[in-house]
Amino acid sequence: SIDSQRLWDSLMAMAEIGPTENGGSCRLALTEEDAAGRRLLIEWCEAIGCSVKVDRVGNLFIRRSGTLDDLDPVATGSHLDTQPRGGRFDGILGVLAGLEVFRTLHDRGIVTERPLELVIWTNEEGSRFAPAMVASGTYAGEFSVESTLAREDRDGVTLGEALEATGFAGTMPVGEPRLAAFFELHIEQGPVLEEEGESLGVVTGVQGMRWFDVTFTGQSAHAGPTPMRYRHDALAAAARLIDRLQSHALADESGDTKVTCGCLDIVSASRNVIPGGVRLSVDLRHVVEAELDALEAVFERELMAASDAFGVEVRSDRIWKSPVVHFNTGCIEAVETAVKAQGVAYRRMMSGAGHDSVYVSRVAPTAMIFIPCRDGISHNEAEYATPEHCALGCQVLLEAILEKAGM
Amino acid sequence: SIDSQRLWDSLMAMAEIGPTENGGSCRLALTEEDAAGRRLLIEWCEAIGCSVKVDRVGNLFIRRSGTLDDLDPVATGSHLDTQPRGGRFDGILGVLAGLEVFRTLHDRGIVTERPLELVIWTNEEGSRFAPAMVASGTYAGEFSVESTLAREDRDGVTLGEALEATGFAGTMPVGEPRLAAFFELHIEQGPVLEEEGESLGVVTGVQGMRWFDVTFTGQSAHAGPTPMRYRHDALAAAARLIDRLQSHALADESGDTKVTCGCLDIVSASRNVIPGGVRLSVDLRHVVEAELDALEAVFERELMAASDAFGVEVRSDRIWKSPVVHFNTGCIEAVETAVKAQGVAYRRMMSGAGHDSVYVSRVAPTAMIFIPCRDGISHNEAEYATPEHCALGCQVLLEAILEKAGM
Ligand SMILES: NC(=O)NCCC(=O)O
Numbered sequence: 107s108i109d110s111q112r113l114w115d116s117l118m119a120m121a122e123i124g125p126t127e128n129g130g131s132c133r134l135a136l137t138e139e140d141a142a143g144r145r146l147l148i149e150w151c152e153a154i155g156c157s158v159k160v161d162r163v164g165n166l167f168i169r170r171s172g173t174l175d176d177l178d179p180v181a182t183g184s185h186l187d188t189q190p191r192g193g194r195f196d197g198i199l200g201v202l203a204g205l206e207v208f209r210t211l212h213d214r215g216i217v218t219e220r221p222l223e224l225v226i227w228t229n230e231e232g233s234r235f236a237p238a239m240v241a242s243g244t245y246a247g248e249f250s251v252e253s254t255l256a257r258e259d260r261d262g263v264t265l266g267e268a269l270e271a272t273g274f275a276g277t278m279p280v281g282e283p284r285l286a287a288f289f290e291l292h293i294e295q296g297p298v299l300e301e302e303g304e305s306l307g308v309v310t311g312v313q314g315m316r317w318f319d320v321t322f323t324g325q326s327a328h329a330g331p332t333p334m335r336y337r338h339d340a341l342a343a344a345a346r347l348i349d350r351l352q353s354h355a356l357a358d359e360s361g362d363t364k365v366t367c368g369c370l371d372i373v374s375a376s377r378n379v380i381p382g383g384v385r386l387s388v389d390l391r392h393v394v395e396a397e398l399d400a401l402e403a404v405f406e407r408e409l410m411a412a413s414d415a416f417g418v419e420v421r422s423d424r425i426w427k428s429p430v431v432h433f434n435t436g437c438i439e440a441v442e443t444a445v446k447a448q449g450v451a452y453r454r455m456m457s458g459a460g461h462d463s464v465y466v467s468r469v470a471p472t473a474m475i476f477i478p479c480r481d482g483i484s485h486n487e488a489e490y491a492t493p494e495h496c497a498l499g500c501q502v503l504l505e506a507i508l509e510k511a512g513m
Numbered sequence: 514s515i516d517s518q519r520l521w522d523s524l525m526a527m528a529e530i531g532p533t534e535n536g537g538s539c540r541l542a543l544t545e546e547d548a549a550g551r552r553l554l555i556e557w558c559e560a561i562g563c564s565v566k567v568d569r570v571g572n573l574f575i576r577r578s579g580t581l582d583d584l585d586p587v588a589t590g591s592h593l594d595t596q597p598r599g600g601r602f603d604g605i606l607g608v609l610a611g612l613e614v615f616r617t618l619h620d621r622g623i624v625t626e627r628p629l630e631l632v633i634w635t636n637e638e639g640s641r642f643a644p645a646m647v648a649s650g651t652y653a654g655e656f657s658v659e660s661t662l663a664r665e666d667r668d669g670v671t672l673g674e675a676l677e678a679t680g681f682a683g684t685m686p687v688g689e690p691r692l693a694a695f696f697e698l699h700i701e702q703g704p705v706l707e708e709e710g711e712s713l714g715v716v717t718g719v720q721g722m723r724w725f726d727v728t729f730t731g732q733s734a735h736a737g738p739t740p741m742r743y744r745h746d747a748l749a750a751a752a753r754l755i756d757r758l759q760s761h762a763l764a765d766e767s768g769d770t771k772v773t774c775g776c777l778d779i780v781s782a783s784r785n786v787i788p789g790g791v792r793l794s795v796d797l798r799h800v801v802e803a804e805l806d807a808l809e810a811v812f813e814r815e816l817m818a819a820s821d822a823f824g825v826e827v828r829s830d831r832i833w834k835s836p837v838v839h840f841n842t843g844c845i846e847a848v849e850t851a852v853k854a855q856g857v858a859y860r861r862m863m864s865g866a867g868h869d870s871v872y873v874s875r876v877a878p879t880a881m882i883f884i885p886c887r888d889g890i891s892h893n894e895a896e897y898a899t900p901e902h903c904a905l906g907c908q909v910l911l912e913a914i915l916e917k918a919g920m
């Protein structure tokens with residue numbers, strides 16, 4: 107079985123790359139910090155005899171040979187990039203648990219039949235380059251290589267330029283190698299497992315999500331002499347939309363409707379200027395595709411209502427649509443068997459967060475493993491998972507991989 | 514009488530310093546652009562024999578001698594700093610109309626009894642350093658010199674550092690010289706004169722205004738797996754407050770209640786992160802002080818309601834309070850007499866915007882003159898006043914000054 111302390115030490119060592127004030131990490135995709143994290147991982151893997159390939163969108167494939175090396179590999183992995191004030195576990199756990207699996211096999215001198223791959227997907231968070239999971243999406247054929255390389259961050263730097271700058275512009279064609287199975291271990295990033303006193307989640311799929319860029323165009327004018335009824339206040343319209351969407355989502359007692367506005371920018375903001383322009387991001391999620399359609403319709407209706415109420419022009423672009431996903435039955439079973447063997451309380455569940463597995467599952471049999479995180483908090487420096495839960499998830503990962511890779 | 518074309522030409526020349534894409538100007542207080550505008554003005558004034566003094570907060574006093582030079586001067590002026598995307602007239606008209614008055618007297622060889630001062634007040638807009646009118650406020654004793662020099666912009670640069678960097682850190686004690694009278698010509702910055710078909714406003718006072726810095730502290734968390742009812746969404750709380758304040762102000766049929774939220778910043782914003790922190794600016798105005806008290810009470814109540822509704826901590830700091838102002842009767846009369854002599858429709862009115870006259874009026878007899886601006890728009894690149902209205906206002910200024918300065 108895996109070495110719990112070694113896994114924990116590697117997590118804590120990685121967190122020191124791009125550390126933030128309050129104990130989290132900031133390794134936005136393809137920044138110098140992200141690159142440093144990748145280099146550290148590569149160093150660790152090469153030390154146990156693995157070889158590294160990089161594809162054209164910067165995905166890393168770290169290979170451990172098998173006895174039947176021409177078979178498709180069994181893979182695991184996740185991402186090393188973080189949110190601007192991210193935690194120490196989101197993505198990182200999945201990568202370093204894969205490393206710990208490799209190290210454990212190395213220590214025991216075990217060689218699997220199928221080769222193994224530890225995969226690090228580029229820009230999973232979507233925080234620097236929208237959308238999220240763009241590089242696993244490219245691997246799975248959802249996005250073209252060209253469009254992915256052309257994605258821009260807020261400063262207009264393209265993903266392709268960032269790959270060149272960090273030395274991770276690889277040459278392997280995107281989509282290679284084909285995978286026999288893919289397993290991803292992740293923290294839940296929500297409160298359910300902790301609330302229910304369960305230690306593991308067998309993840310059967312992922313809720314659908316849609317991202318929108320919304321712009322409100324009113325008219326900037328002086329805060330003092332401009333009567334309220336003459337105004338075209340872009341922020342007032344945005345606030346109305348946000349407030350109505352919150353009320354709508356809160357009214358759904360099932361808790362399945364989720365609405366988040368994470369970014370709001372006022373054009374040339376000034377205290378005594380009525381905002382003339384606002385950009386807003388909207389993130390809609392639901393576990394049922396038809397309900398997500400209905401939610402999108404509510405959003406469009408409330409947007410029009412806010413536009414009318416404040417005499418402000420609106421425009422909304424759906425920049426991303428990730429349908430509801432159901433994972434592969436065989437892989438779910440491999441995970442569930444390994445989970446049961448641990449003898450702890452667990453549940454089958456849908457993921458609320460998007461993961462690289464969403465896209466990988468389109469081209470390879472896939473399933474995920476969740477462990478609880480404290481207070482359900484993620485995308486926050488306070489994100490925390492216990493060493494015991496990390497080890498438990500890693501052990502399940504090892505067993506699911508061995509089941510599919512053969513010994 | 515004044516030279517309408519020369520006045521217009523100087524306005525258009527000043528607008529070319531810090532020009533913006535859409536025909537406005539950006540000369541944020543004590544930036545290199547603001548300094549360049551000041552230098553151009555000084556050049557123009559020295560060419561007609563004026564002398565320049567600078568006080569410790571960077572206010573410029575440009576003097577034209579009189580025959581009785583030991584009497585307190587009669588003064589006019591305004592500001593040259595602009596909003597981030599400001600217009601060509603707000604403040605600038607008052608300064609360049611003063612220049613045009615000096616040039617007209619120079620051309621005719623007229624020397625007034627009292628000396629004249631053209632005053633350029635530092636950082637009137639409050640856009641770079643809050644609050645607005647901080648340097649005229651310092652002149653009038655509302656703020657200490659030390660506190661004014663220590664005011665910081667968003668990048669942490671102090672007003673004192675910006676004065677040093679631009680070469681406008683003067684040595685004259687703040688509060689000198691004492692003024693026998695102060696007149697300020699300004700565009701209305703609102704729609705009333707235009708709507709009513711009037712060409713001039715005799716400004717009898719200024720509405721009261723209060724500025725607040727509000728912070729909302731919730732908890733950042735992942736947009737996907739976090740159920741709505743577990744959230745502490747700082748942006749949702751801010752949006753609720755904005756929406757309620759808008760509805761409250763719009764419900765006042767008199768139109769005297771004014772609420773503006775000009776700045777909103779999310780701490781470490783990311784599309785798929787529930788905002789954990791938001792900073793919001795709130796600007797409340799009313800022409801009646803007791804009504805402004807009542808408005809502030811509504812604001813405090815709605816802030817608490819938003820805090821409760823979304824489980825978010827709030828804090829509000831009133832960073833500025835400018836009470837309702839009533840100008841000096843003698844100065845108002847001097848303006849009204851000059852206005853009547855033009856034979857055009859006019860009105861006596863309160864100003865919706867704050868002006869340096871607000872503070873100057875505490876230490877010197879003061880009144881203002883308004884001219885209409887197109888569509889009532891100001892703090893916007895599209896701000897416009899006709900050459901005819903500018904000339905009309907300048908002529909009134911000349912006559913009011915001569916009335917007080919004597920010939
Ligand atoms: N796991 C994770 O944080 N994914 C980012 C994509 C999403 O917003 O769900």
Ligand SMILES: NC(=O)NCCC(=O)O
Pocket residue numbers: 328329330378603637638639645646702865866867868
């Ligand atoms: N005139 C002007 O724009 N003043 C700025 C102060 C205010 O916000 O009223």
